[in-house]
Amino acid sequence: MERDAPITEATVRQLARSQSYDRGENYYEQGAVLNVTKRAETLRAEVEGSQYEPYQVTVELGDSGVANTECSCPYDHGGICKHRVAVLLTYLRDSETVTTHPPVSELLADCDRETLYDVLVDVLDDRPELAAEVEQRLAEEGAPATVESEAESAAVRASLDPETVRSRVRDLLDFSRSSGVSDPRADMERRVDDLSDLVDDAWALVEAGDGDAALDVLEAITEELLGEEWLRLSYDDSGAIFECLDELGAACTEAVLTADLTSEERETWIAQLDTWADELASYTREPPFRAGAIAADRGWDDNQIQRVLGGAEETPRLWEDERPWYADDVAVAYLDVLERDDRTEEYLRFAKAAGQIEQYVTKLIELGRVEEAVEYAVENLSTPDTAFTVAQTLRKRDRPDDAIRVAREGLSCEGPRKTELAAWLREFADSHGGQESAVQAAITAFDADPSLTAYQAAEDVAGDRWPATREELLASLDRRRPERPSSARDHVEVFLYENRLDEAISIADRFEHHSVVEPVVDAAIEDRPRWAIEACKAQAEPIIEEGKSDQYRHAVRWLEKAGEAAREAGKLDDWCEYVETLRDRHSRKYKLAPMLDDLLDDF
Numbered sequence: 001m002e003r004d005a006p007i008t009e010a011t012v013r014q015l016a017r018s019q020s021y022d023r024g025e026n027y028y029e030q031g032a033v034l035n036v037t038k039r040a041e042t043l044r045a046e047v048e049g050s051q052y053e054p055y056q057v058t059v060e061l062g063d064s065g066v067a068n069t070e071c072s073c074p075y076d077h078g079g080i081c082k083h084r085v086a087v088l089l090t091y092l093r094d095s096e097t098v099t100t101h102p103p104v105s106e107l108l109a110d111c112d113r114e115t116l117y118d119v120l121v122d123v124l125d126d127r128p129e130l131a132a133e134v135e136q137r138l139a140e141e142g143a144p145a146t147v148e149s150e151a152e153s154a155a156v157r158a159s160l161d162p163e164t165v166r167s168r169v170r171d172l173l174d175f176s177r178s179s180g181v182s183d184p185r186a187d188m189e190r191r192v193d194d195l196s197d198l199v200d201d202a203w204a205l206v207e208a209g210d211g212d213a214a215l216d217v218l219e220a221i222t223e224e225l226l227g228e229e230w231l232r233l234s235y236d237d238s239g240a241i242f243e244c245l246d247e248l249g250a251a252c253t254e255a256v257l258t259a260d261l262t263s264e265e266r267e268t269w270i271a272q273l274d275t276w277a278d279e280l281a282s283y284t285r286e287p288p289f290r291a292g293a294i295a296a297d298r299g300w301d302d303n304q305i306q307r308v309l310g311g312a313e314e315t316p317r318l319w320e321d322e323r324p325w326y327a328d329d330v331a332v333a334y335l336d337v338l339e340r341d342d343r344t345e346e347y348l349r350f351a352k353a354a355g356q357i358e359q360y361v362t363k364l365i366e367l368g369r370v371e372e373a374v375e376y377a378v379e380n381l382s383t384p385d386t387a388f389t390v391a392q393t394l395r396k397r398d399r400p401d402d403a404i405r406v407a408r409e410g411l412s413c414e415g416p417r418k419t420e421l422a423a424w425l426r427e428f429a430d431s432h433g434g435q436e437s438a439v440q441a442a443i444t445a446f447d448a449d450p451s452l453t454a455y456q457a458a459e460d461v462a463g464d465r466w467p468a469t470r471e472e473l474l475a476s477l478d479r480r481r482p483e484r485p486s487s488a489r490d491h492v493e494v495f496l497y498e499n500r501l502d503e504a505i506s507i508a509d510r511f512e513h514h515s516v517v518e519p520v521v522d523a524a525i526e527d528r529p530r531w532a533i534e535a536c537k538a539q540a541e542p543i544i545e546e547g548k549s550d551q552y553r554h555a556v557r558w559l560e561k562a563g564e565a566a567r568e569a570g571k572l573d574d575w576c577e578y579v580e581t582l583r584d585r586h587s588r589k590y591k592l593a594p595m596l597d598d599l600l601d602d603f
Contacts, residue, residue, distance in 0.1 A: 007065045012088045014420055015066060016079040017243060023193050024085025033090040040103035041067075043091060047083040049073065049197065057087045065424075067396065074203035082193075160201055160213070162220040168198060169224035175232060192233050192240040195225070199247045206251060209340065211258025215269070218252050222289075226279055245280065249288030253333040256296040270296045291329035298330075305334075308353045309346045318354055331356050358386040362393050370394070374402045381406070383415035388424065400432040408437055411444050419448040423457070430461040439465055446473050450480065452493040474498065485513040492516055496523050505531060514539055514554075521561055529569035536562035537578075544582065549591050556595050563603050576600060 013021050027033065027047060034054060036045040041061040046054035060068040066088070075081035091098060108116065124130055172191045198221055205214035225248075233241040256269055273293035280287040298305055304318055319327060331354035338347040344367070351360035357380050364373035377390050387410020394403035407425040411418065422445035429438035442458035455473060462469040477495070482488040488511045495504040501523060508520040517535055524532040540558040543551045559579060566575035583596040 007061070007088065007092060009089070009092060011065050012085055012092070014417070015069075015088075016082075016085050018239070020075075020079055020082045021085050022189070022240070023082035023196075025089060026189070026193070027082055027086035028089040028093070033086050036087065036090055036098045037101060038091075038098050039101040043087060043098070045087040045090070047071075047086055049083065055083045057083050059084065059087060059091075062395070067392065074200050074207055160205065160217050162216045165198060165201075165217050165220040166224050169195065169221055173224070173229050173232065188233055189240055192244050195221070195233070195241075196244050196247060199244065199251055202251050202255070203247075206254050206258055207340070209258060211255045212260060214251065214255040215259055218248060218255060219272075222248060222252075222276060226276060242284065245288045249277075249290075249292055250329065250333070252289060252292035253295045253329060254336055256292055257300070257333055257337050261296075266296055266299060269293075286325050291326040291333070294324075294326060295330050295333055305350075308349050309343075311345070311349055323355075327354070328356070332359075335359055357381065358389050361386075361390050365390075365393050365397055370397065370399060370402065374399075374406060377406050378409050381409050382413055384410045384413050384418040384421045385416050386410070387413065388417050388421040391421070391425070391428075395428065400428070401434075404429050404432065404434050404437050408440070411441065419445055422448060423454070426457060426461055435461065435463065435465070439469055443469065443472060443476075447476055450477055450487075450494065451490040452497055455494050455497065470498075474500075478503070482507065482511075485511055485516050488513070488516045489519070492520055496520070501527060508535065512538060521565075525561065525565045526568055529565035529571075532565035533562045533569070533571070533575070536565070544586060544589075544592065547589065549589070552589075552592050552595055555592075556599055559596075559599060560602075563599070567603075572603065576603065 012024075016024065027049075032048040034046040034048065036043065038044075043057075043059040043061065045057045047057055048054050056072040058070045059066060062068075069080050069084045071081050071083045073081055073083055111119075124134060172195055198217070202214045202217040202221070205211075205217065230241055230245065233244075252273060256266075256273075259265075261269065270293050273289045273296060277287040277289040277293060280289070300306075308318065318331075331350070334350055334354075335347060335356060338350060344363070348360060348363055350356075351363065357377065361373045361377045364370070364376070373390075374394070377387070381387050381390075387406055391403040391407040391410065394400075394406060404425065407421060407428070410421050411425070422441045425441035426438050426445055429435070429441060438461040439458070442454070442461050446454040446458055450473075458469055458473060459466055474494075477491060480491070482491050488507050492504045492507050495501070495507070496519060501520075504520045505524065505528065508517045511517070517539060521532045521535050524535075536558040540555040540562070543555040559582075563572070563575050563579075566572045579596055579600055583593055583600075587593050
């Protein structure tokens with residue numbers, strides 16, 4: 001199956017937290033992804049997880065890769081979940097397993113109304129979950145509908161008895177049977193993964209509006225986990241348990257704002273959350289649960305919160321002193337609750353007062369107030385990440401010019417995802433007739449992460465502006481000094497693409513790493529054979545001298561390249577004498593000597 005959208009595994013990594021990516025890759029490797037289908041630009045799949053029923057995943061593909069993703073799991077706090085990662089990896093690595101169907105529009109194109117009605121009734125009778133969705137859509141269009149969120153919440157709550165949760169956490173912390181585990185890291189990751197599933201269950205209660213039940217579950221998890229027990233789940237440099245604790249803290253923050261707590265209960269939770277945060281404070285500068293304590297303290301009746309939500313003429317400051325590190329975490333929790341309760345105007349007021357530009361602008365766009373959203377975004381953008389999200393939202397609303405304008409403004413900011421934003425704008429602007437924006441984005445993308453791929457992409461979009469753009473990119477590359485072999489290799493590839501061998505040789509001489517030297521040697525064999533010979537010797541000799549028998553084949557390959565260069569330079573006899581000397585001096589290396597004999601025979 002051919003893939004139309006330019007998605008790579010690097011794209012998936014950028015969409016997910018590192019823990020979610022690793023866990024998603026584990027799901028992929030375990031074969032947990034089932035029934036992957038692609039209809040038009042929509043991927044759908046099932047992923048087996050900790051629940052009896054598989055999670056349902058939907059991925060919308062777009063011009064620049066992944067346009068949107070959804071999953072039936074409750075995870076919604078930082079990048080895409082592990083289930084969506086697993087589906088995307090399946091799409092990339094096992095494309096032959098993806099079943100492709102024609103777009104729905106093609107299926108329905110020739111249907112008459114009566115046939116379509118009969119089919120729809122039959123399908124909805126068999127699939128009540130679809131009937132509920134249709135009911136909701138009809139309600140949005142003005143038709144009557146009923147919502148049974150309380151019944152849904154009760155069903156979720158019944159499956160999450162706090163004592164059962166405590167028992168499951170204790171089982172995860174029982175290391176008495178793990179002494180013979182062959183892979184301790186994998187064992188720890190499995191335990192943290194299962195613990196995170198319990199947190200996801202608590203999030204499901206929060207999303208259903210049952211904060212009281214969620215707090216019961218979160219308290220059960222945390223009380224069993226803390227008291228130094230969580231440290232046993234931290235293996236080597238793995239940050240998985242810290243990310244899980246962050247999830248716990250975020251869930252607590254939103255739960256205390258969702259629960260119906262008395263004044264005494266609030267005071268109890270403030271003290272409890274602060275205690276948990278203090279316990280973790282020696283391990284991180286931003287301890288989980290601190291935001292939850294602040295949210296519990298301020299609640300909904302805080303004077304400043306009330307003034308913001310009530311639309312005070314002069315927008316009050318939410319923080320009296322310097323903005324604390326947990327400000328965003330607290331703000332997002334309030335906004336999530338307001339969103340679920342459809343308190344739209346209050347949502348907008350709070351987002352604006354809290355400096356949550358992304359949430360404020362995207363909500364305006366969702367409400368159809370696009371011009372207002374764009375002007376506010378352009379005036380207030382501070383990070384490429386926010387610009388990227390807003391630009392993609394505008395693209396989905398079929399506002400390409402506005403999307404390009406916001407994305408260009410985002411390129412003037414510094415911060416995460418600038419390279420990704422530039423690459424997206426380069427392709428999007430190019431496909432929508434905005435060559436100037438596409439070229440500027442291509443230059444920015446190359447400056448941020450110079451590589452042959454980014455260089456060739458700039459060449460593709462520049463058109464007749466390529467000569468000037470080419471000089472600008474090469475001048476930028478000339479000014480740089482790569483610090484690592486990986487970036488040095490990228491620089492070398494660009495210089496070799498432009499036949500600038502001297503610059504490539506200069507980099508290879510400085511690094512002497514095989515991944516940097518090899519492409520330069522291959523390019524230099526004809527034009528700079530003497531340099532190629534010496535570079536190959538410098539790679540082969542340490543392997544031989546140090547007796548690295550498992551790498552002798554690499555040494556011989558370098559000597560073979562030196563032989564090719566020697567032939568070009570008319571120095572083959574000298575090369576043969578050199579190899580014979582090596583063979584004689586290392587004749588006791590029984591694995592190497594015959595390999596050198598075979599090499600001499602080949603020449």
